Amino acid sequence: MxxxxxxxxxxxxxxxxxxxxxxxxxxxxxxxxxxxxxxxxxxxxxxxxxxxxxxxxxxxxxxxxxxxxxxxxxxxxxxxxxxxxxxxxxxxxxxxxxxxxxxxxxxxxxxxxxxxxxxxxxxxxxxxxxxxxxxxxxxxxxxxxxxxxxxxxxxxxxTLDIGHVNIFRSLAAQAGLTAQQEKIFFDMLERKSLPDIDAWLAATKLPAAEAEMLRQLPRLYGKPDLLEQASLVLAAANPEVQAALAYLASLVARIQQEFPDCRIHVDLTELSGYDYHTGIVYAAYxxxxxxxxxxxxxxxxxxxxxxxxxxxxxxxxxxxxxxRYWQAQAPQPTKIFAPADTDPCLSQTIQQLRAQGQWIIRQLQGDTVKTPQDAGCGQQLIKHGNEWIITEV
The missing domain is CATH 3.30.930.10 (Bira Bifunctional Protein; Domain 2)
Incomplete structure (x- = not known):
């Protein structure tokens, strides 16, 4: 081979x-x-x-x-x-x-x-x-x-998928989760495994109010008006959670006002980069x-x-x-073919044209490129008297 x-x-x-x-x-x-x-x-x-x-x-x-x-x-x-x-x-x-x-x-x-x-x-x-x-x-x-x-x-x-990591982080602290428990619960949230979450909470001796808020957390996702429901469901949460919800609601309202065509999806378990993000987190689709x-x-x-x-x-x-989405085509000058000629006037003309932004393809001695079309050129330089002028191919 x-x-x-x-x-x-x-x-x-x-x-x-x-x-x-x-x-x-x-x-x-x-x-x-x-x-x-x-x-x-x-x-x-x-x-x-x-x-x-x-x-x-x-x-x-x-x-x-x-x-x-x-x-x-x-x-x-x-x-x-x-x-x-x-x-x-x-x-x-x-x-x-x-x-x-x-x-x-x-x-x-x-x-x-x-x-x-x-x-x-x-x-x-x-x-x-x-x-x-x-x-x-x-x-x-x-x-x-x-x-x-x-x-x-x-x-x-x-579509903008947006959340706030301090909602889960503060709820976990309020519920008294250990670092290991927080890691286990975080893994279930990432997988949005509702049966596992319900079973784990039922088996873990957490205060009833905090356990219920954690159980509801992965179910809090949808259109921006979901934040009103979240405020009610998480009413017993600490001030840090309430502040994060208010912050998220205010930010989403500003986005809706300035970018009305953007679809916004709120997900309170959007936790990508949880170990280093400290506030809002979002992804665009x-x-x-x-x-x-x-x-x-x-x-x-x-x-x-x-x-x-x-x-x-x-x-x-x-x-x-x-x-992949950008359809704009950058304007490109028509390529100009210059023959393999050592005339100093040709070299000077080429320099002037290049200084103007023109694309010049100069033929090489012994090159297999014989015609302007071979070089992909739509124009060519032809000597007329003592001057080199541009003509269409």
């Missing part, structure tokens, strides 16, 4: 010319949008020490990270699987402003396992993070920027897609290990996924 040296590893992709131009043009388009919102672009390195990459994002990221040994120091490096910790490091250690800091990024990440629907282990991660503000305004701004991003990419019928196309939430305190524990909220998505 002949070795297939051209084959790529599973889940690793490349972009050929047409797709590359689409990706690059969408990248520029999104960065231009983010700039109008005041978000500054940063470009963190592809590899960092593992201690930095794992900060505050939970154990799952460690499993997703490819690890290599630095031949200069012998220390373990990681190839980034998520850019969020890097952006937090930049905010906390490099920029050091006391004011709100808005940062955006687009770059490749590499993961040991795929969790996108297309099986990709090398997404082009797009994201925006807002540091230094802990209120509803910053959560709303980041969510609005995400929804604007998806609308600009022409994502059809966006497109019509016809069973998997999320974007994710975000609040994760205050992530910069603590870098010397500054800052409030933080942000989102991320995948540029390759967004290009």
């Amino acid at each position: 002949t070795d297939q040296y051209w084959a790529l590893p599973d889940g690793i992709s490349e972009a050929l010319p047409e797709e590359s131009w689409r990706l690059e043009n969408l990248r520029r388009h999104l960065l231009d949008i983010y700039a109008t919102w005041g978000y500054q672009m940063v470009m963190p390195p592809l590899v960092e020490y593992m201690q930095s990459l794992n900060t505050g994002i939970g154990s799952n990221l460690d499993l997703q990270t490819f690890k290599v040994t630095d031949q200069l120091t012998g220390r373990t490096l990681g190839i980034r699987a998520d850019m969020t910790p890097q952006i937090a490091r930049i905010d906390a250690h490099k920029l050091k402003t006391e004011h709100p800091n808005r940062l955006c990024y687009i770059g490749s990440v590499l993961r040991t396992r795929a969790f996108n629907e297309d099986g990709s282990r090398s997404p082009l991660q797009v994201g925006a993070e807002l540091f230094g503000h802990a209120g509803e305004d910053s959560d709303f701004e980041v969510l609005a920027l995400l929804l604007t991003t998806l609308k600009q990419c022409q994502v059809p019928q966006i 497109a019509q016809g897609s069973g998997r999320e196309i974007a994710r975000g939430g609040r994760y205050d305190g992530i910069g603590k290990i870098f010397g500054r524990a800052r409030p933080a909220t942000g989102f991320s998505t995948d540029l390759r996924v967004l290009t």
Whole structure:
């Protein structure tokens, strides 16, 4: 069997010319949008020490990270699987402003396992993070920027699945769950296994009011008006739960007002990233897609290990996924064919045209390309007297 040296590893992709131009043009388009919102672009390195990459994002990221040994120091490096910790490091250690800091990024990440629907282990991660503000305004701004991003990419019928991790976290504390019990219950919530939850609560000696609220929690999902029902069902909950419900209701109302076409699904057991999120958490879906196309939430305190524990909220998505919906075609000049001629006037003409943004394909001596059509050109340079002029093919 002949070795297939051209084959790529599973889940690793490349972009050929047409797709590359689409990706690059969408990248520029999104960065231009983010700039109008005041978000500054940063470009963190592809590899960092593992201690930095794992900060505050939970154990799952460690499993997703490819690890290599630095031949200069012998220390373990990681190839980034998520850019969020890097952006937090930049905010906390490099920029050091006391004011709100808005940062955006687009770059490749590499993961040991795929969790996108297309099986990709090398997404082009797009994201925006807002540091230094802990209120509803910053959560709303980041969510609005995400929804604007998806609308600009022409994502059809966006559904936003939103929750608040402090509802379960505070209920678990009120019920007196041990760390192990909280972990067991969290696993059942993730699976939405109602029979297991009912049986577990029946067998666990918890106060009746708290047990009932925990039993009802996985049943509290649906349209935004569900939050009114949740306030009644969780009326005996502590002030932290009530504050989280009120916060969620206020935020959802603002989203509905500014983005009336966005479908909102409230799920009080939406707990993705539970080990590091500290407030709202959400995922966005497109019509016809069973998997999320974007994710975000609040994760205050992530910069603590870098010397500054800052409030933080942000989102991320995948540029390759967004290009599936983006129908805009970037204008491309007609390619102009230049013959293999050493005339200095031709070289000067080519330089002038390229400076104007024209695409010039210059024939090479002995090249197999004999005609403009061979080079995919719709125009050509022809000598007329002492000048080289453009003519249609």
